[in-house]
Amino acid sequence: MTATKMNKSAFARRVGVSRQSGHRWVKSGRIPCENGKIPVDAADSTLGILGNGSAPSRPGEDLQRARCDHEIYKAKRAKLNYEQAVANTLRTDDVRQAMKQLGEILYREVNKLESHTRTITKIAKTGDLKALRTALKNISREMRQSITVALTGD
Helix, strand or coil: CCCCEEEHHHHHHHHCCCHHHHHHHHHHCCCCCECCEEEHHHHHHHHCCCCCCCCCCCCCHHHHHHHHHHHHHHHHHHHHHHHHHHHCCCCHHHHHHHHHHHHHHHHHHHHHHHHHHHHHHHHHHHCCHHHHHHHHHHHHHHHHHHHHHHHHCC
16 A cells, blocks of 8 residues: 655655656656645556556656667677687687698698609709799699699598
8 A cells, every 4th residue: 555645756766757757757856745744645646657656758868778789789799709709619629620631731742842853953963043943833733733732522
């Protein structure tokens, strides 16, 4: 059962608004006040208080609620994006294994350079820089193709 009269702060708490809002309502005449006390029944009927003690939505309250809901949505979306990014990251062990395999492939290809030593030396002795450059480009192309095949399986 509600009290017949209530102070402004208590009434403001009861209807779910700030103490300042309760005081403004009294000062503007929106709700009655007698000797610093608010007659609860009269104020309830003036405000259109619902049976549960809450006031109906005020102008702008729906917009404020929508903005709040939008901010909550953005926060949840950001959290989801973060969780998906974390789930899509590679495990350290997987990266180490891949790097080891790549290192082995490169090691084998660099060791194959020894098989081209005679050809490169022979061309270098002739002094034909254009022929030497062409030979090195061909060797480089073969190495890139071998590495690509080893990495992709193509």
